[in-house]
Amino acid sequence: MTHELLVTNVRPPHGEAIDLRVVDGVIAEVGPALEASSPDARAMDGGGRLLFPGFVDAHTHMDKTLLGLPWYRNEVGPSLLDKIENERALRRELQLDPHAQSMKHARLAIATGTTHIRTHVDIDTDWGLQGFEGVAQTREDVKDALDIQIVAFPQSGMLIRPGTVDLMDEALRNGADVVGGLDPSAIDRDPAKHLDVIFDLAGKHDADIDIHLHEPGELGAFSLELIAERTRALGYQGRVVVSHALCLGGVDEAYLSRLIELLLENEITIMSHGPSGLRPVPSVKRLYEAGVRLCTGNDGVRDAWGPLNMPDMLLRAFIVAYRNNLRRDDELEMVLDIATNGGARVLGDANYGLQPGCAADFVLVEGETHVQAIIDRPPRSLVVKRGRIVARDGECVE
Numbered sequence: 179m180t181h182e183l184l185v186t187n188v189r190p191p192h193g194e195a196i197d198l199r200v201v202d203g204v205i206a207e208v209g210p211a212l213e214a215s216s217p218d219a220r221a222m223d224g225g226g227r228l229l230f231p232g233f234v235d236a237h238t239h240m241d242k243t244l245l246g247l248p249w250y251r252n253e254v255g256p257s258l259l260d261k262i263e264n265e266r267a268l269r270r271e272l273q274l275d276p277h278a279q280s281m282k283h284a285r286l287a288i289a290t291g292t293t294h295i296r297t298h299v300d301i302d303t304d305w306g307l308q309g310f311e312g313v314a315q316t317r318e319d320v321k322d323a324l325d326i327q328i329v330a331f332p333q334s335g336m337l338i339r340p341g342t343v344d345l346m347d348e349a350l351r352n353g354a355d356v357v358g359g360l361d362p363s364a365i366d367r368d369p370a371k372h373l374d375v376i377f378d379l380a381g382k383h384d385a386d387i388d389i390h391l392h393e394p395g396e397l398g399a400f401s402l403e404l405i406a407e408r409t410r411a412l413g414y415q416g417r418v419v420v421s422h423a424l425c426l427g428g429v430d431e432a433y434l435s436r437l438i439e440l441l442l443e444n445e446i447t448i449m450s451h452g453p454s455g456l457r458p459v460p461s462v463k464r465l466y467e468a469g470v471r472l473c474t475g476n477d478g479v480r481d482a483w484g485p486l487n488m489p490d491m492l493l494r495a496f497i498v499a500y501r502n503n504l505r506r507d508d509e510l511e512m513v514l515d516i517a518t519n520g521g522a523r524v525l526g527d528a529n530y531g532l533q534p535g536c537a538a539d540f541v542l543v544e545g546e547t548h549v550q551a552i553i554d555r556p557p558r559s560l561v562v563k564r565g566r567i568v569a570r571d572g573e574c575v576e
């Protein structure tokens with residue numbers, strides 16, 4: 179039986195009010211004064227609400243959120259290693275259940291209009307594949323409401339913890355989608371080997387690559403050059419994301435221009451989430467205007483690293499704008515583009531968008547303009563995933 183949904187009077191970005199006709203999960207028609215083709219069609223009045231394509235959280239960590247648990251008093255030390263070790267200890271102490279935790283995360287994400295997530299999942303020799311298995315179960319449980327891509331992520335280091343590569347390999351065999359990496363110089367202290375192993379794993383499993391790169395200034399820039407070399411040599415253009423890439427905010431203009439050329443030549447995407455702190459960060463606007471592929475995400479949501487992030491991509495757009503000192507409407511529209519289309523390109527969803535033929539993944543929000551919605555962040559009136567209503571008035575529909 180055909181399933182038809184007609185949503186009338188909604189306002190897309192940059193356009194007049196339209197109607198959307200959805201048939202079997204796909205946008206069949208977009209335009210004024212549409213009519214349902216079947217008497218069984220479900221009709222809804224959009225009431226002039228803002229229409230967004232589904233939000234794309236292209237970088238988060240669903241396996242280790244502390245959402246729904248008693249408040250965790252955070253007294254972690256300042257360094258990256260302090261945070262990594264503290265997290266491993268806390269996870270043991272709490273006997274964290276990655277399936278239950280990632281389900282709580284998924285529900286909040288769906289309720290706020292996220293239709294696609296790429297989540298990094300810790301793989302290490304303490305934790306084994308528990309995180310991967312829990313999130314893979316969640317991916318299955320919510321597959322009609324949210325697309326989840328899993329990155330096999332060596333959060334505790336890879337070469338410095340023998341056995342980690344084998345576990346990553348096993349996760350990829352068992353359904354992880356993407357190969358992760360982490361600070362090849364600063365954590366593993368052997369950048370060429372770290373990257374060779376990652377690119378080997380990716381080639382073996384025909385998987386994309388997503389590397390956390392916090393290394394600052396010229397150290398990080400050197401790692402970025404090594405990533406670009408391997409991307410070119412292995413024909414991996416368009417399949418590599420560098421997450422954070424703090425180094426792009428910490429080199430001089432001449433070096434930055436050279437790095438941007440490398441990113442463009444190799445179609446490498448930069449994920450920037452507007453991190454807190456005083457460290458320099460890449461200028462999202464500089465990269466966007468140069469044509470560099472960009473995406474964003476919530477990173478760790480209320481976890482052992484800190485309590486500040488929540489799974490709401492309108493809040494994320496606000497944070498990216500705030501961190502980058504973006505105030506103009508066209509600048510905030512740029513951030514929305516990154517939080518929707520930019521992320522969808524990374525996740526490889528060719529059917530993403532609001533045109534006929536695209537998957538019917540969209541969000542309705544009350545408000546005057548799309549930019550205003552970033553500032554006010556009202557409850558999402560309606561969230562639709564492949565033509566099904568999955569959330570209404572800020573709450574998931576079971």
Ligand SMILES: [Zn+2]
Pocket residue numbers: 237238239298390421477478
């Ligand atoms: Zn991360």
